[in-house]
Amino acid sequence: MSARISTLAWQKNAVHLLDQKVLPAEVRTLICTRYEEVLAAIKDLTVRGAPAIGVAAAMGIALGALALPADSSEEFQKGFDALCDQFAAARPTARNLFWAIERMKGCFAENFRPAESVGSIAGETAKVRQALVVEAQRMAEEDVAINRRIGQQGQILIRDGARILTHCNAGALATAGYGTALGVIRAARDAGKQIQVFADETRPVLQGARLTAWELQQENIPVTLITDNMAGFLMKQGRIDCVLVGADRIAANGDTANKIGTYSLAVLASAHQIPFYIAAPLSTIDRQLSSGAEIPIEERPDEEVLAIQGVRIAPVGVAVYNPAFDVTPGCYISAIITEAGIAQFPYESFLEKLFSEKS
Ligand SMILES: CSC[C@H]1O[C@H](OP(=O)(O)O)[C@H](O)[C@@H]1O
Numbered sequence: 159m160s161a162r163i164s165t166l167a168w169q170k171n172a173v174h175l176l177d178q179k180v181l182p183a184e185v186r187t188l189i190c191t192r193y194e195e196v197l198a199a200i201k202d203l204t205v206r207g208a209p210a211i212g213v214a215a216a217m218g219i220a221l222g223a224l225a226l227p228a229d230s231s232e233e234f235q236k237g238f239d240a241l242c243d244q245f246a247a248a249r250p251t252a253r254n255l256f257w258a259i260e261r262m263k264g265c266f267a268e269n270f271r272p273a274e275s276v277g278s279i280a281g282e283t284a285k286v287r288q289a290l291v292v293e294a295q296r297m298a299e300e301d302v303a304i305n306r307r308i309g310q311q312g313q314i315l316i317r318d319g320a321r322i323l324t325h326c327n328a329g330a331l332a333t334a335g336y337g338t339a340l341g342v343i344r345a346a347r348d349a350g351k352q353i354q355v356f357a358d359e360t361r362p363v364l365q366g367a368r369l370t371a372w373e374l375q376q377e378n379i380p381v382t383l384i385t386d387n388m389a390g391f392l393m394k395q396g397r398i399d400c401v402l403v404g405a406d407r408i409a410a411n412g413d414t415a416n417k418i419g420t421y422s423l424a425v426l427a428s429a430h431q432i433p434f435y436i437a438a439p440l441s442t443i444d445r446q447l448s449s450g451a452e453i454p455i456e457e458r459p460d461e462e463v464l465a466i467q468g469v470r471i472a473p474v475g476v477a478v479y480n481p482a483f484d485v486t487p488g489c490y491i492s493a494i495i496t497e498a499g500i501a502q503f504p505y506e507s508f509l510e511k512l513f514s515e516k517s
Pocket residue numbers: 206207208209325326327328329332333338339365403404405406416417418482
């Protein structure tokens with residue numbers, strides 16, 4: 159077994175982030191001592207993946223709160239709210255980012271009592287600052303436990319000998335550990351099932367080629383790298399038994415936003431009668447959205463399409479379109495695997511049932 163991949167960690171009032179921009183060529187940790195560094199790391203994909211950016215934002219907010227000026231209760235509250243607003247603007251699609259910020263706001267509200275006098279402000283804010291650190295660390299631990307439960311739930315869908323196609327990276331690197339889609343793969347492996355994975359390279363920034371292939375190799379899980387345009391050919395050859403991917407935001411009707419290219423895979427899987435599975439924690443589900451039409455789709459810098467790891471591959475001046483996600487309608491999704499159980503179409507009722515059973 160490889161050493162556990164440490165995607166992110168809180169250590170001695172600093173946030174340690176495995177720098178995913180340089181994997182697999184280099185295994186480098188970015189040590190953030192200021193919240194601005196965590197914020198920048200979310201924006202530039204140093205840390206990425208819906209659950210991972212949620213936990214990273216929580217740790218970034220806790221880090222920022224340690225340095226908030228507090229000459230008065232109002233100043234401290236305003237500073238905290240501004241911190242949360244900055245992280246909420248980092249990336250628009252992953253529901254987990256906003257879910258994590260809401261958790262941190264709840265922790266603040268639960269622990270902060272406006273000081274009666276200037277003299278007591280220090281004591282008041284010290285308590286809140288520590289509570290936020292504890293909450294961020296708790297979210298990281300909870301995420302790993304949730305992913306393990308997703309793995310246990312989902313592995314029953316994976317037969318012995320299964321050939322699984324995955325897209326992007328929904329592994330330990332996209333979470334606080336263990337992974338969602340790759341968590342199901344780990345659980346199936348641990349249940350003694352012989353599986354093999356086909357990993358889409360996932361343009362433009364190659365999370366599949368650089369991250370999923372590397373992550374599975376660390377644990378000797380058989381993985382074959384393919385380019386994104388090969389998936390249909392393998393399905394036609396009868397070499398894929400199921401598609402298994404993560405998610406960034408799931409609407410109440412099961413419509414799911416995930417890395418660009420996921421929708422194409424879902425349509426191809428449907429055309430070939432291949433099961434198409436989403437693995438995601440309940441914190442990815444946005445019950446306020448009735449359908450995927452309302453999910454904000456992030457558009458990212460042209461440079462991600464124009465170059466690969468800094469090497470230009472397109473002519474200067476060419477127009478670029480770079481949506482980071484697409485939305486797969488629930489009718490193309492065979493099952494949504496969560497820590498509370500497996501939902502199937504029609505998703506409104508199934509997902510509501512999972513939430514009610516969890517609470
Ligand atoms: C377990 S969620 C992983 C999810 O996030 C990825 O997007 P990005 O790498 O841009 O953060 C991708 O959509 C994955 O499926």
